[in-house]
Amino acid sequence: MEKANKVELKIQGKYALFTDPLTKIGGEKCSYHIPTYEALKGVLSSVYWTPTIVWIIDCVRVMKRIRTQTRSAKPVDYSGGNSLAIYTYLAHVEYQVQAHFEWNMNRKDMAGDRNENKHYFVAKRMIEKGGRRDIFLGARECQGYVEPCRFGEGIGDYDNYGEIAFDLMFHGFDYPDEFGKDELHARFWRPKMIDGQIDFIRPEKCTIRKLVRPMNANPPQSVGLQEEGLFDELDTKTV
């Protein structure tokens, strides 16, 4: 990597549900008060992703006051029928996120695609367009919207608020395709929000992690850009 490759974007939505795992298993989902690393990584990956890169979230700025709202839900029970639940969402969220990408060194087949300028500008363009895929904030029913912004600009509700400490919180998953081991791990950390800003620690810096289960990376078979016939096809098309 020669440059920082930083991107900045504003994420907003009417609802968000960054489910606390303790409330997930029973089905009465209740959101954490702040987004998890994994959720933001998901947003960035929806905006632009390719196997060559890994998104790293640097920090998030909480722009609006943390509010919750409950909604009654009628989730489908796969053993038949429905059950009833109450979900607790965050309401009217707005975040500023700073992130950058790094090469995914586990995808050696994509080595020829490691072109910083290309990916950086595609990512930038995609943020301007609002992302390649649907953006959602923690759960599928919470549609989100992205747009470019200058990180730190504008007035946030938690400016000069001081520090809010959170107890042990889910950080993210180590999936085998990026982590490089045939195991799925869950990572934890203790975030601190200072004047509305949370600086994420890098995934490998999380000391508390748990082996969830063995899992194999199963990337599609490919030899990257050297795939046979790829260029031929392009050539014939342009002709």
Add this chain to the structure above:
Amino acid sequence: MSWIQKLYETYENCQSMIGKVGEENEVPLLPICHTIQNAQINIVINLSGEFVRAAVVPRSEAKTIIPATEESAGRSGKKPACYPLCDKLQYIAGDFLEFGGEVTVGFTDDPHEPHNAYVKQLSDWCDSSYKHPKVLAILDYVKKGTVVADLVKEGILHLRPSTRLLMNQWSENDNILEIFKLLPGGVDNKGKKKPWQADAFVRWSVEVPGDPQSSIWTDPTIWESWVNYYGSVKSVKGLCYVTGEQRFMASQHPKKIRYSDDGAKIISSNDWSGFTFRGRFTDTKKHNTYQTCGVGFEVTQKSHSALRWLISRQGYRSGDQAIVAWATSGMSIPNPLDDPLSILGEKNLKNDDCGSIFTAQNLAIKLKKKIAGYKSDLGDASGVVVMGLDSATPGRIAITFYRELTGSEFLSRLEKWHDTCAWIHDYGYNPETKGHIRFVGAPAPKDIAEAAYGSKVDNKLKKTTVERLLPCIIDGQQIPRDIVDSAIRRASNRAGMEEWEWNKTLSIACAIFRKLNEKEGYDMALDENRKTRDYLYGRLLALADSLEQWALNEAKEDRQTNAARLMQRFADHPYSTWKIIELSLAPYKARLKAKSQKRQVLIDKVHAMFEHPDDYISDKKLSGEFLLGYHCQRESLRPKEVETTNESEPEMVTKIDE
């Protein structure tokens, strides 16, 4: 910012409260691995395991803290697991079957199973290094298998005449035997009469010469012995999602959180078929490796115990909804869902110097002082948590609200709520003098819900309304406009309610309208300079109402005034309705003669205050502000009796306007 972590801290901070029973319906803070049950029989034995005596436990003393395993604490179904020490006769009595006792349905194939399981579990405890001499004595006694026989001999249990079977009914004419009074009875699902006596729950006392602590349910050494033993049996270790450490995992989480037969759990993890959380997780019921999440056994026990205690002690509960605010340090704090009267508490009201003449300001000052008192007790460093719980189904509890604040932040938000949402209310009730208390302050959220949607408000709507009002108090959020509008609409419809209910609705509507329009800075006293159309129209209505009411009183007529009857119409079409009301005042003016002078002058004065004729002539609907004008004008017409209290400011009186 984790509810379970905060509850855990609270438990640790309140260690000194463990096992102390406060008021009657309060659940004590339980030691971990313990639960609470009502016992009916107390058996006294000595240290060598010999029967001494037994007695029926009166209902008022029945609450018993008993050791419990995770399975027994959440027991239900056809084969309920036994408690380790105190339990029903079917588990502890070896001779239960001889006396015709019937075991729970699931055990019918092997009726000895409950007792054997009980003895096995108790023996395991006694074989461990955590054994306790008194528990050993109980085991010795139980092994003899003479529990029912001894109880019959002692006259606690009763046999059917000339049989060796337990009596299961009594004829109406007989004196009801003591044990039958305590036990619920009934017919089982096969239509058979249940042997009620056999359902009795037994607790133990072990008498040791020189040891005053004979009742084992209040003996901290036995609690400790069980906690240590049970902790040593656990084998599965894993990452605790609360502490982040490797701990012994809880396989089940406690229930009975909100009330004694509450079967719902906050953390429930028995879903292996609904695919609620699976996907990347592959756990099965057989091979539960806690992939999704795991909580330390000790952590979950302590935090649930703390929550149960807090809800019963200081929570607000309405059906399945429970809302509780507490300081993690264990200090007492006011309940955010109370009105000033409840925050001040009954004791304060009883001791108040002026029995019937409760003065509104007086109470407002008291509330301020009380909150200031909390402030100095609590300090800034102490954290306050507000948590709301609710269920959609009987099995699970959802966390519907969770906030952490510092103590001073919490109290200043509460103070601000009582300041900005304050109005003069008449509906306070003093159980001592059976009189109404006038007070100034914010109405309680449940009263606001009733004001907005009627006293017969649907339970669900009431719950949601209370929940929606909670952020207004705790976060200082804007009060929802629809609730205010609804209350105003109801307050305008005077004809639809009884007098007291309407008065209550009116003052609450004024309070929340004032809160919604905080920026306007409405005064609680009559503002003689306010020239807004709606306010003036409100004043006019009050003046007309008062004039007519006076005339009716003079003539001893008992009927509603025109102003009262037409209030709804007045709110929608003030100008055209005012014409009707004013014209109909003529006979009353005549009746009152010169006495009505003051009000007539006032009416003219208010008329003159309309700045634009268009304002007056317009038939546009009135906003909630007209209620404020009405209420303030009515208030200022009240006869002011000068009271002889120490305070120098003028006092207001609770008499209804004449």
